[in-house]
Amino acid sequence: MQTQRKRVVVTGMGHMSSIADNVDEFKEALFNKVCGIHPSEHYQPWFDGANASEVLREVIYEDLPAERAELLDKAALWAYKVGHEALKRADAASAELRAKTGLIIGISSAGTEAYMPILEENYEIFSLRKMVVSGSFASPSAIVSALLGLKGGFELVATACTASTNAIGMGFDQIQNGKNPAVLVIGTEPLYLPTFAGFYALHAMKRSPASPFSGEPGMSIGEGAGALMLEEYEHAVARGATIYAEIVSYATSGDAYHETAPDPRAEGAVQVMRSALNNAGLEPHDIQYINAHGTGTDANDRSETLAMKKVFPTIANIPVSSTKAYVGHNIGSAGIIELIACYLTLPEKKILPTLNFTVPRPTCDLNYVPNEFQAADVGVFMKNNYAFGGNNCCIISSTRSGIVPTTSYEPKRVGITGMGAVASAGHDIEEILDVVWSGKPSGRKVKLTGEVEESHSFAGLVDHPSVRNEVRRHLLGIFSPDVVETLGEREIWVHAVDDLDPRKYLRRFDERKANPICTFALLALTQALKGANRKIRRDGHDLGLVLGMAKGPRTTVETYMRSMIPEPTKVRTSEFPGALMNAIATFCSITEGIKGYNTTLATGNNAAFGALGYGYELIRQSLQPQVIVGGADERPTQFWSYLQAINDGLQLADRPEAYEVYGENGKGYLLGEGAGMLFLEDVNYARARGVPVLAEILGYGRACDASYFDRDAVEPRSESIATSIRQALDEAGIGIDEVDLVCGNSDGTALNNAAELGAIRAILGERVAQVPVVNYNGHFGNVESCSGMLNMIVVLEIMRRGEIPPIPHTKTFVANDIQFVTSLQRKQVRTALVLGATEGGNHYAYVLRAGA
Template sequence: MIYKYPIHVPADNVARDLNIKGHKSVISNACAAGTNAIGYALDTIRAGKADVVVTGGVDPLTKLSLSGFNSLQALCDGPSSPYSKSDGVNIGEGAAFLILERRDIALKRGATILAEVLDYALSADCYHQTAPDPAGDGALRAMRHVLQQASLSENDISYINGHGTGTPANDSSEPKALRSLLNGHQPPISSTKSMIGHMLGAAGAAEAVTSILAIRDEIIPPTVNFKAEYRAFDFDFVPNHVKKGPLQVVLSNSFAFGGNNATILLQKDQEQAREEKIYQKKRLVISGIGAIAGNAKHKEDVFDLLRNGESGLTEIATFDSTEYGIKHAGIIPDISYRKYMNPSLLRKMDTISRQATVATRMALQDANLKINRRNSERVGVIFATGTGPIETVEEFNRIVISEGAQKANARLFPNTVMNAAAGHIGLNFKLKGPTSTICAGGVSAINALFYANNFIQQDICDQVIVVTSDEFNEPLVAGLHRIPHYLSGNMPMPFDAHSQGHVLGSGSVAFVVESEESAQERDASILAEMTGFGLTCDNSRVARINPTGEEWKRSFELALESADITAHDIDFIASAAGGLWSFDKVEAKALHDLFGTKTPVTAPKSVFGETHGTAGALGILSAILAFQGTLAPIQNLSAKHEAVDLDLIMETREAKNINHALISSFAYGANYNSLVLKRYE
């Protein structure tokens, strides 16, 4: 069960079953996830990182999710009646997937083209963690933006597959947004949730499939259970019965907890290629950093630990860890959170959200980026996590399991979704731009930076805040200690002959990412340039990786190709090694096969422990330190394993000519993301 727990495991299983070895990721923005996943796939193809993507969403029906919605008094006692009676939602379950591919490849292989994905758009309400903006402002911005991206007007829309949950809040706010968008145009609007229920993370994907089939079959699905006497808006909600008619362009909406909005446009195949927009390639830079990790309360503390070869780990005092056989962890010390965020919002946050918000505040200050009405819609947020809010999930579930569904805590439930931290960040800093959440295990940080790059290159955002956060707590330890030889009772010893396993850590790192042009216009200090991404996976079993390191090495090669450099140009490597020899040896082989023995290699996990999705971000900090002239050593390394043939940094080194760095990351379940970072000149 521990192996199956991580949210990325279904994607690992799909990749293994289909023998996929390309880019693999998981979007988890609650009820907007399915739509966002299709949009992410579109961006991945546009970025040249894939030709074909299997994309969609899945969510099972569970007592625990039902208990949560019940605690919010959001469930309907009978069949839901979206856009009419609106007395609650019916929860559904299922999965829906698309094969999204470049049109020329589809034609070459003789595929039947069902529809074209024109574009998608994301926005943030910046209003409330669970309730939509009553005026529908965030939803309206997403819909307007997707039309703008596709160079269409509201009059081009043939049909709208609405979010249509059946709750009073949604059934009021979405029609208001549509009324402002359509400006008198009257396309049919319906809610397929009235028939299949609200499939949560899978809803947007299922509704995209419905929309595609509506285009193909020229059938407009109805809103069943519609009660005309409760109608509040003068729209054609396709009440109770199917309509027939040709459809050219369909707009589909998905809105979620945390104020996340996603809208996608689908079109009937025009039997000719659309002219793709050409964007001038921009140099992508980091202009601000915020960081807390281990016993470091600020980015300067993080740099000091790396620079001085000091440990970020402390003895565990928050709970009795004796039964788990461990003593140390990377535990974030007490922080005066009120200095960093709105006190009225602070009380609604859990640990992972507080950590992320602190790091975000630090990064904004470091970048001297002030959020105001003029720029709030042009600043995006991408949250990345490996663990997710385990502390909150455990606390919420424990109450339901031990005391019953009626005792479910309505205060805790909104923070059990993976994207809750992104919602809190948006509320704290008044950020209304695109927002998304990556939950891809140990590659999450670099994956999120890749996604931010897509936003910047397509001129969707001026800046993107990429923030990672991962917890340390007893539930995490209680689970992971069940895996034989995973946790070490000593300190982490990457690449050491006597390494015994991981020491867990917690941390949060935030980056302000923008184009070089944008940073120069703001007269911002540029800390580094991101020049290449390498994204691969293999089809190993869940929680395993290919022992040959072939796909891991391939991620390095792709990052170098993307950066237009060779292996000889890399001057510094931040490895993903953490002291678990069965995995460290695979990375060591992949690094040696490509870079040989002369490139200095460090391992930040020796300082901060296994920080899961945040690990890659800490590797980036070690690279920025290297650009400043200091190579951080691998700590606790006393006897290099005889199978490791690398230039391991065993003591702090001074170096003046570090121009290119490679950051390596991996996730259990065979996912590899690599980043080439360049010293900015």
């Protein structure tokens, strides 16, 4: 049975950049052809001849108290500013609407600003309070959802230069499910030293303003933010919203070619445009204008031009232009800023010019709309962006709602046919499950304190007097003096993956490019491929990859950061692309030849569950026949574990045996490292291949408590968890009476125990004492990105074996009204509810049905 796609329209916009502080100013600057690229005020002292498109004015944040703003970084502040403007223009003030509105933010360098005093050796302005609030990659989404009261669930997309374009596409696909009638999409990208140094060292930057497709090659880097309120058409009409534009379709792809360079054959770029056209039910001749990525670098401009020639037989008659000559390359916010520029100019029947255009470069021979606006009545246009790692994104849109008929799709049943994992309990699924069922000691716990080389101390941060005093002042405001005095002696332990020889398991493995997190991810991914009996030959475009990250490639990031001290111009270029959040997906895609939909989320704890939700939608909506989803983490260095201990209120367990999930006497949690992956595909597709379906995903839920600034609040968290469970049950079409098992995901701290168990009580009601409740984090440690997925893998095995192993280590439980599993139970589990949460207040719930 065919389902008609929902029409997704734009009902609000927000903008800030070097040339404008809001949408109206941006429109005026565009028509006045204002170029915001100038010699850089901030980076000239380090980089000779550096130019950039910088936000140099004082920025005003409406309705935001100054005392709160001072704890936020520009990434969050700018996201709040443009999000606030978009919601205001969308007339979306009602709490009821905001409670159902999702949030997706695209960014490349989040959680960076708090560390800049260290890199720039300006220790006196270091603020630990700012680091605690805004120092994690996932923090912008949590902060903005709390400030704007958005409770429909959030995600953070981290695919470098395609991040905001990717986020728009995710918002479009998310609305199709019906859980969110509206999604606020934001791209935000302040310009920080690590990003500037990386592009400068790659010799990608031009000393004069960028001139895409012409003259001397080179890019101009920029900063700014943009926001779009996406809304289901009927919902928008019903509330009388102004409609500015319509998103017609979207697609992504992966080159699987190189860490930084685009595929010179442009195969990934060709594929993504053709996929977007196919999703829209359009032909190449239906596109009347292309807003190109157009960075100005020789490699991009040649590859992009070739791709357009391959897709569009009549490309000579289609205007193509790049907005980057106005505001530079805004990295994570580039796509959304450029799309807003189209929405402001095309209704005036004008096509944006490519400014600074001189002599076309060899092979760049299209109509790039040089220097002056071209008059044209554009109905349907295409927006393209490309990123490091070969991540390609394409949006087809129109400023006239309804001129493109909606397409339909046959909803697919989403099955799990393969799984893979690496953890302290074992290097593959068999070893891990053997530990869970046998009760053997689950791997080695490593004490980080005192065992880490001095080179890992991140430029002696905690030894600098100004920083040490700031740390002490902050801690004394939270903890007693005796706790503060012993912090430096505190032991921090981690569930470690030790004695691993990747070549024993992997037929293709480049150890020169593989840091620990990439190795773990690839090991788990290849296991999932093997379990699903999927061999990639020349059909990698049929397989997508969606990964969720928490802290990402920590060791590479730290190595890259240290290489900037004391001379940023001598930064190690080999580490720059590897320090990006999407580097793990890039490594896996290149190694295995995965070329389908490709996205990296960096939503923090349980980001892999966000990846699972998006992978589910790609299969359900017939956008991909198969998708691998998952997450990975590597152990923290001493510096990062020290910060985590502070950020979590010293709730890291101080001895390895102290991790008791749901324990009355729990002493906190242990960190873990490893990876968890699932292979998803259409159930009928799997059966046609003769592959067993381990379980079917019947439905999922996602909700946000919007209480980031009140981290001790139990009730909002519990209500949000319950909301996500109800959504999952509603989509599954079942009642709670059909649930045979609940798998929680609390890290074992008192607050998270109370919130999760409160929601379980509220949902189970009278059945609270009959339904078994489990949580296996004690076997693995808190493998942040994928702890929920590792639990789900155990649940899949429970369904297969008809046995429920006990919760490990916990001796006395915090509640006596819940049926915690304390010994092996023989029980056939047909339907299971699996939970997960982020540290920022995002909550996930999944309903699984055992495979036939």
